[in-house]
Amino acid sequence: MTAQLSRQRVQILTQPVVPLALHYLNPRTIMGPAAWQKLKTTYRQKAQHHCMICGRYVPHRPGDWLELHEQYAYDFKNLIQSLTGYVAICHDCHLYIHQGLLGIQLQQGRITAARAQQIIAKGDALLKQFNLQKITYPSRQLFESPNWQLAFGGKLYSSQI
Numbered sequence: 050m051t052a053q054l055s056r057q058r059v060q061i062l063t064q065p066v067v068p069l070a071l072h073y074l075n076p077r078t079i080m081g082p083a084a085w086q087k088l089k090t091t092y093r094q095k096a097q098h099h100c101m102i103c104g105r106y107v108p109h110r111p112g113d114w115l116e117l118h119e120q121y122a123y124d125f126k127n128l129i130q131s132l133t134g135y136v137a138i139c140h141d142c143h144l145y146i147h148q149g150l151l152g153i154q155l156q157q158g159r160i161t162a163a164r165a166q167q168i169i170a171k172g173d174a175l176l177k178q179f180n181l182q183k184i185t186y187p188s189r190q191l192f193e194s195p196n197w198q199l200a201f202g203g204k205l206y207s208s209q210i
């Protein structure tokens with residue numbers, strides 16, 4: 050059995066890829082491994098073995114765990130990525146959100162093209178079902194801008210020193 054799908058949940062899949070400048074700057078690294086682990090446990094318990102996006106039953110077997118995802122809102126004008134919450138989601142939904150990472154894994158031969166296609170097709174179908182579209186950057190330049198900042202816990206973080 051899968052949990053019921055909702056537009057609000059599926060909408061999480063529309064999140065654009067993380068801007069280049071913030072690839073190594075995220076709440077997970079700022080809070081440190083112990084706090085992150087605690088948060089992960091809390092959200093896994095909340096999710097009760099079901100992906101908070103697609104509703105799939107996730108057994109917590111090696112290779113099939115619920116992963117904790119940082120949800121962000123994007124201000125493309127002021128180049129601010131703001132943390133809006135967390136969700137415990139399955140690996141497929143997570144890779145669909147982070148499609149840049151999916152591309153890298155494919156390039157490195159860590160997943161097959163068929164598997165990558167399956168992940169994209171599943172996410173695309175979910176979005177289509179609710180008439181949603183993945184958010185994309187207005188330009189490649191904006192994605193690569195060094196000026197992006199992370200808003201988290203009432204503070205603004207910049208990757209520039």
Ligand SMILES: [Zn+2]
Nearest residue numbers: 100103139142
């Ligand atoms: Zn899922």
Ligand SMILES: [Zn+2]
Nearest residue numbers: 117118119143
């Ligand atoms: Zn994530």
